[in-house]
Amino acid sequence: MTDRxxxxPLNTVLFPGLVLPLHVFEERYRRLVADLRELPEDAPRRFGVVAIRDGREVAPVREREEPAGPLDGLGAPGGDPLDALHPVGCVADVASVQEQPEGHYExxxxxxTRFRLRSVDATGPYLVGEVSVLTERPGEGSGALSAGVERAFRTYQKRLAGAREATLATEQQLPDDPQVLSYLVAAAASLPTHVKQELLASPDTAQRLARELELLRHESAVIARLPSLPAADLTRQAFSPN
Structure with missing residues (x-):
């Protein structure tokens, strides 16, 4: 079953259960937000966040001032918009909308939930996708893997922040649910977009956790050799303009 x-499109990856702030200023995405606000009071206000494979989230500056088309900045001219986007995305539920004086939105x-992008309609002011929901399966051994990922993630946090072993007792509580943990670690780790996309698209929780364990151990080893690496915020995703 599919849905529209x-x-x-963004140069970042959204994961289930994670919060993402967006500053909306381009006309095509302002139109999207305006259309969502016009829905009935009890209707869900949601859209799909998909990571860009080829292009950028902000359209190139043109010589003449005119609204960006739905495909501006994405892929090759005349190409299939599906090729410019990663095939697995995440449904975003709008928690709050603040309209700014200049017509922008926060x-x-x-x-x-995750979805697979089946086709893309570029005939309107913004892209609309035909999508099918991806059900998350636990996979084999996700419980045991989650314990290893938690330990590896705490080591990674310490080394990235330059903290001492004694600070472990005061660190934040991590979720017990393997699926929730897998998404939190994927979002919080300082990894390239294509790697985060790989984690989002993992066939099941166990395979995502196994890949995260491998990545965290590798990153911790690299950081250990680079003690001057600056600390990073590991609790939330970066702010994204469009």
């Missing part, structure tokens, strides 16, 4: 969903969205 407005698309918001959004706060929460990732809910």
């Amino acid at each position: 969903l407005p698309l918001f 959004l706060l969205v929460t990732g809910t």
